[in-house]
Amino acid sequence: MSDTMLFTVAIFVFVMMLIGLGLTVWEFSRGQPHREGELAENRSRAQRETA
Structure with a gap:
């Protein structure tokens, strides 16, 4: 693989992470x-208010 291809794959993996x-x-x-x-x-809170 060329350096450019490795760099592209590394950037893609980094973005996915x-x-x-x-x-x-x-x-x-928020889950x-x-x-x-x-x-x-x-x-x-509702139980305390009704008690």
Whole structure:
């Protein structure tokens, strides 16, 4: 393989890794575990208000 082809492949792999990292960060900040935590907080707040 030529140097240009290796560089192109390396850039492609790097971009794919950045996209994966970005999606992972987005999922952990806005994904299902985050929503479950908000739901639990809302339930406990509602129970305190009714007590």
